Amino acid sequence: MSRAHVLLGLTLSCLASLGVAASQQSRGFLVDGEFDVVPVLEPAPAKGDPRYETDRTIFRATRALKGSPRWQLATADADYSVPALMNDFSCAAGVQLTPQSAPELAALVQRAGADTGAQTGHAKEVFRRDRPFVIDRGPVCQAPAQLYDERAHHMSYDYPSGHTTWGWTWALVLTAAIPERAQEILTRGRAYGDSRFVCGAHNESAVEAGMQSASATMALVSTKPAYQAALGEVRAELAALRAGGAAPARDCAAEARLLEQRVMPRLPR
Secondary structure, eight states, rough: OHHHHHHHHHHHHHHHHHHGGGGGGOOOOOOOSSSSSSSGGGOOOOTTTTTHHHHHHHHHHGGGGSSSHHHHHHHTTTTHHHHHHHHHHHHTTSSSSOOOOOOHHHHHHHHHHHHHHHHHHHHHHHHHOOOOHHHHOOSSSSGGGEEEOOOOOOOOOOOOHHHHHHHHHHHHHHHHHHHGGHHHHHHHHHHHHHHHHHHSSSSSHHHHHHHHHHHHHHHHHTHHHHHHHOOOOOOHHHHHHHHHHHOOOOOOHHHHHHSSSOSSSOOOO
Protein backbone atom coordinates (compact mmCIF):
# COMPACT_ATOMS: atom_id res chain seq x y z
CA MET A 1 0.00 0.00 0.00
CA SER A 2 1.40 3.41 -0.96
CA ARG A 3 1.93 6.21 1.56
CA ALA A 4 -0.78 8.15 -0.29
CA HIS A 5 -3.33 5.44 0.44
CA VAL A 6 -2.22 5.22 4.08
CA LEU A 7 -2.55 8.98 4.58
CA LEU A 8 -5.84 9.07 2.72
CA GLY A 9 -7.19 6.36 4.99
CA LEU A 10 -6.13 8.30 8.08
CA THR A 11 -7.65 11.47 6.67
CA LEU A 12 -10.98 9.92 5.70
CA SER A 13 -11.22 8.32 9.13
CA CYS A 14 -10.51 11.71 10.71
CA LEU A 15 -13.05 13.49 8.50
CA ALA A 16 -15.66 10.86 9.27
CA SER A 17 -15.14 11.53 12.98
CA LEU A 18 -15.67 15.23 12.22
CA GLY A 19 -19.12 14.50 10.86
CA VAL A 20 -18.14 14.92 7.21
CA ALA A 21 -20.18 12.66 4.96
CA ALA A 22 -18.28 10.17 2.81
CA SER A 23 -19.66 11.82 -0.33
CA GLN A 24 -18.08 15.12 0.75
CA GLN A 25 -14.63 13.75 1.61
CA SER A 26 -11.87 14.74 -0.77
CA ARG A 27 -8.38 13.75 -1.73
CA GLY A 28 -7.13 17.27 -1.17
CA PHE A 29 -4.85 19.39 -3.33
CA LEU A 30 -1.49 17.68 -2.75
CA VAL A 31 -0.11 14.55 -4.39
CA ASP A 32 1.73 11.69 -2.73
CA GLY A 33 5.27 12.55 -1.69
CA GLU A 34 4.90 16.25 -2.36
CA PHE A 35 5.25 17.23 1.29
CA ASP A 36 6.07 15.71 4.67
CA VAL A 37 5.36 17.88 7.71
CA VAL A 38 7.30 15.72 10.18
CA PRO A 39 10.74 17.32 9.56
CA VAL A 40 9.10 20.75 9.97
CA LEU A 41 7.76 20.00 13.45
CA GLU A 42 9.69 19.93 16.67
CA PRO A 43 9.85 16.35 17.98
CA ALA A 44 7.17 15.56 20.54
CA PRO A 45 8.30 16.19 24.13
CA ALA A 46 9.67 13.09 25.85
CA LYS A 47 10.52 12.26 29.45
CA GLY A 48 13.53 14.29 30.49
CA ASP A 49 12.63 17.13 28.14
CA PRO A 50 11.66 20.38 29.95
CA ARG A 51 8.71 20.69 27.54
CA TYR A 52 7.38 17.37 28.85
CA GLU A 53 7.20 18.70 32.41
CA THR A 54 5.75 22.01 31.19
CA ASP A 55 2.92 20.10 29.51
CA ARG A 56 2.24 18.23 32.76
CA THR A 57 2.19 21.50 34.71
CA ILE A 58 -0.28 23.04 32.25
CA PHE A 59 -2.54 19.99 32.32
CA ARG A 60 -2.68 19.89 36.12
CA ALA A 61 -3.19 23.66 36.48
CA THR A 62 -5.97 23.88 33.89
CA ARG A 63 -8.04 21.16 35.60
CA ALA A 64 -9.16 24.00 37.87
CA LEU A 65 -11.13 25.41 34.91
CA LYS A 66 -13.65 22.57 35.09
CA GLY A 67 -17.18 24.00 35.28
CA SER A 68 -16.12 27.50 34.23
CA PRO A 69 -17.44 29.31 31.13
CA ARG A 70 -14.10 28.61 29.42
CA TRP A 71 -14.51 24.88 30.16
CA GLN A 72 -17.98 25.05 28.65
CA LEU A 73 -16.54 26.62 25.50
CA ALA A 74 -13.89 23.90 25.32
CA THR A 75 -16.62 21.28 25.64
CA ALA A 76 -18.57 22.89 22.80
CA ASP A 77 -15.38 23.19 20.71
CA ALA A 78 -14.89 19.42 20.94
CA ASP A 79 -17.59 19.10 18.27
CA TYR A 80 -15.57 18.66 15.06
CA SER A 81 -18.50 18.74 12.64
CA VAL A 82 -18.64 21.15 9.71
CA PRO A 83 -21.84 22.87 10.95
CA ALA A 84 -20.26 23.29 14.40
CA LEU A 85 -17.06 24.84 13.02
CA MET A 86 -19.04 27.21 10.82
CA ASN A 87 -21.03 28.30 13.85
CA ASP A 88 -17.83 28.63 15.91
CA PHE A 89 -16.36 31.08 13.40
CA SER A 90 -19.53 33.05 12.73
CA CYS A 91 -18.79 35.86 15.18
CA ALA A 92 -15.26 36.13 13.84
CA ALA A 93 -16.55 36.28 10.25
CA GLY A 94 -19.25 38.80 11.17
CA VAL A 95 -22.09 36.73 9.69
CA GLN A 96 -23.85 33.47 10.46
CA LEU A 97 -22.09 30.67 8.56
CA THR A 98 -23.89 27.41 7.73
CA PRO A 99 -23.28 24.67 5.15
CA GLN A 100 -26.41 25.90 3.38
CA SER A 101 -25.43 29.59 3.28
CA ALA A 102 -21.74 29.03 2.44
CA PRO A 103 -21.38 25.70 0.59
CA GLU A 104 -18.28 26.83 -1.35
CA LEU A 105 -16.52 27.63 1.92
CA ALA A 106 -17.47 24.28 3.42
CA ALA A 107 -16.24 22.41 0.34
CA LEU A 108 -12.92 24.26 0.18
CA VAL A 109 -12.09 23.78 3.86
CA GLN A 110 -12.94 20.10 3.65
CA ARG A 111 -10.65 19.64 0.66
CA ALA A 112 -7.80 21.60 2.26
CA GLY A 113 -8.50 19.73 5.50
CA ALA A 114 -7.85 16.46 3.69
CA ASP A 115 -4.26 17.65 3.21
CA THR A 116 -3.72 19.17 6.65
CA GLY A 117 -5.43 16.22 8.34
CA ALA A 118 -3.30 13.71 6.44
CA GLN A 119 -0.10 15.42 7.50
CA THR A 120 -1.12 15.61 11.14
CA GLY A 121 -2.33 12.00 11.08
CA HIS A 122 1.04 10.93 9.69
CA ALA A 123 2.90 12.93 12.37
CA LYS A 124 0.80 11.34 15.13
CA GLU A 125 1.88 7.91 13.94
CA VAL A 126 5.53 8.98 13.86
CA PHE A 127 5.63 10.60 17.32
CA ARG A 128 3.09 8.36 19.13
CA ARG A 129 2.85 10.55 22.19
CA ASP A 130 0.34 9.71 24.92
CA ARG A 131 -2.49 12.09 25.70
CA PRO A 132 -2.17 14.04 28.98
CA PHE A 133 -4.88 12.16 30.87
CA VAL A 134 -2.97 8.94 30.24
CA ILE A 135 0.07 10.42 32.01
CA ASP A 136 -1.69 12.31 34.85
CA ARG A 137 -5.14 11.97 36.36
CA GLY A 138 -7.65 14.76 35.96
CA PRO A 139 -11.06 15.59 34.50
CA VAL A 140 -11.41 15.79 30.72
CA CYS A 141 -14.25 17.58 28.93
CA GLN A 142 -14.64 14.69 26.47
CA ALA A 143 -15.29 11.08 27.34
CA PRO A 144 -11.96 9.27 26.75
CA ALA A 145 -13.88 6.66 24.75
CA GLN A 146 -14.46 9.34 22.11
CA LEU A 147 -10.68 9.59 21.67
CA TYR A 148 -10.11 5.85 21.31
CA ASP A 149 -8.88 4.63 17.93
CA GLU A 150 -11.10 1.64 17.19
CA ARG A 151 -9.07 0.56 14.17
CA ALA A 152 -5.75 0.57 16.02
CA HIS A 153 -7.25 -0.67 19.34
CA HIS A 154 -5.56 1.99 21.46
CA MET A 155 -6.07 5.56 22.60
CA SER A 156 -5.42 7.91 19.68
CA TYR A 157 -2.19 9.85 19.92
CA ASP A 158 -1.68 13.34 21.24
CA TYR A 159 0.90 15.08 19.04
CA PRO A 160 0.00 17.05 16.95
CA SER A 161 -3.61 17.87 17.84
CA GLY A 162 -6.03 16.94 15.06
CA HIS A 163 -8.76 19.23 16.39
CA THR A 164 -6.31 22.14 16.37
CA THR A 165 -5.14 21.29 12.87
CA TRP A 166 -8.75 21.27 11.67
CA GLY A 167 -9.68 24.51 13.45
CA TRP A 168 -6.54 26.30 12.25
CA THR A 169 -7.27 25.16 8.68
CA TRP A 170 -10.65 26.88 8.98
CA ALA A 171 -8.97 30.00 10.38
CA LEU A 172 -6.42 30.19 7.56
CA VAL A 173 -8.96 29.70 4.77
CA LEU A 174 -11.36 32.22 6.30
CA THR A 175 -8.56 34.76 6.77
CA ALA A 176 -7.60 34.43 3.11
CA ALA A 177 -11.25 34.88 2.14
CA ILE A 178 -12.05 37.78 4.49
CA PRO A 179 -8.70 39.44 5.27
CA GLU A 180 -10.39 42.44 6.85
CA ARG A 181 -11.56 40.07 9.62
CA ALA A 182 -8.13 38.48 10.11
CA GLN A 183 -7.74 39.61 13.74
CA GLU A 184 -11.06 38.15 14.84
CA ILE A 185 -10.71 34.95 12.80
CA LEU A 186 -7.18 34.11 13.90
CA THR A 187 -8.02 34.90 17.53
CA ARG A 188 -10.94 32.47 17.38
CA GLY A 189 -8.76 29.88 15.66
CA ARG A 190 -6.20 30.18 18.43
CA ALA A 191 -8.91 29.83 21.07
CA TYR A 192 -10.28 26.74 19.33
CA GLY A 193 -6.85 25.14 19.66
CA ASP A 194 -6.47 26.28 23.27
CA SER A 195 -9.76 24.56 24.02
CA ARG A 196 -7.97 21.24 23.56
CA PHE A 197 -5.63 21.72 26.51
CA VAL A 198 -8.37 23.41 28.54
CA CYS A 199 -10.42 20.29 27.88
CA GLY A 200 -7.51 18.06 28.88
CA ALA A 201 -7.72 16.06 25.66
CA HIS A 202 -4.33 17.33 24.42
CA ASN A 203 -1.10 18.68 25.78
CA GLU A 204 -0.36 22.34 25.08
CA SER A 205 2.63 21.37 22.93
CA ALA A 206 0.30 19.30 20.75
CA VAL A 207 -1.87 22.37 20.20
CA GLU A 208 1.16 24.37 19.07
CA ALA A 209 2.21 21.52 16.78
CA GLY A 210 -1.30 21.27 15.33
CA MET A 211 -1.22 24.94 14.38
CA GLN A 212 2.26 24.57 12.89
CA SER A 213 1.27 21.45 10.96
CA ALA A 214 -1.75 23.19 9.44
CA SER A 215 0.21 26.37 8.67
CA ALA A 216 3.08 24.53 6.99
CA THR A 217 0.77 22.36 4.91
CA MET A 218 -1.46 25.28 3.92
CA ALA A 219 1.59 27.25 2.78
CA LEU A 220 1.93 24.71 -0.02
CA VAL A 221 -1.79 24.09 -0.56
CA SER A 222 -2.38 27.80 -1.09
CA THR A 223 -0.01 27.84 -4.09
CA LYS A 224 -2.14 25.37 -6.07
CA PRO A 225 -4.17 26.89 -8.94
CA ALA A 226 -7.18 24.76 -8.01
CA TYR A 227 -7.08 26.11 -4.46
CA GLN A 228 -6.73 29.67 -5.68
CA ALA A 229 -9.68 29.28 -8.04
CA ALA A 230 -11.85 27.80 -5.30
CA LEU A 231 -10.79 30.57 -2.92
CA GLY A 232 -11.99 33.14 -5.44
CA GLU A 233 -15.41 31.49 -5.39
CA VAL A 234 -15.41 31.53 -1.60
CA ARG A 235 -14.50 35.22 -1.48
CA ALA A 236 -17.43 36.05 -3.75
CA GLU A 237 -19.76 33.81 -1.75
CA LEU A 238 -18.82 35.37 1.58
CA ALA A 239 -18.92 38.93 0.24
CA ALA A 240 -22.51 38.37 -0.88
CA LEU A 241 -23.39 36.65 2.38
CA ARG A 242 -21.93 39.41 4.51
CA ALA A 243 -23.82 42.02 2.47
CA GLY A 244 -27.19 40.47 3.18
CA GLY A 245 -26.79 37.46 5.47
CA ALA A 246 -28.06 36.83 8.97
CA ALA A 247 -26.20 38.12 11.98
CA PRO A 248 -24.39 35.48 14.06
CA ALA A 249 -26.70 33.50 16.31
CA ARG A 250 -24.12 33.48 19.11
CA ASP A 251 -23.63 36.19 21.72
CA CYS A 252 -20.54 37.68 20.08
CA ALA A 253 -19.82 40.22 22.84
CA ALA A 254 -19.83 37.47 25.47
CA GLU A 255 -17.64 35.28 23.28
CA ALA A 256 -15.14 38.13 22.79
CA ARG A 257 -14.90 38.68 26.54
CA LEU A 258 -14.34 34.96 27.09
CA LEU A 259 -11.59 34.80 24.48
CA GLU A 260 -9.77 37.66 26.24
CA GLN A 261 -9.38 35.58 29.39
CA ARG A 262 -5.97 34.06 30.11
CA VAL A 263 -6.10 30.26 30.09
CA MET A 264 -2.37 29.48 30.17
CA PRO A 265 -1.13 29.23 33.76
CA ARG A 266 1.84 31.34 34.79
CA LEU A 267 4.77 28.98 34.64
CA PRO A 268 7.79 29.10 36.99
CA ARG A 269 10.87 30.72 35.47
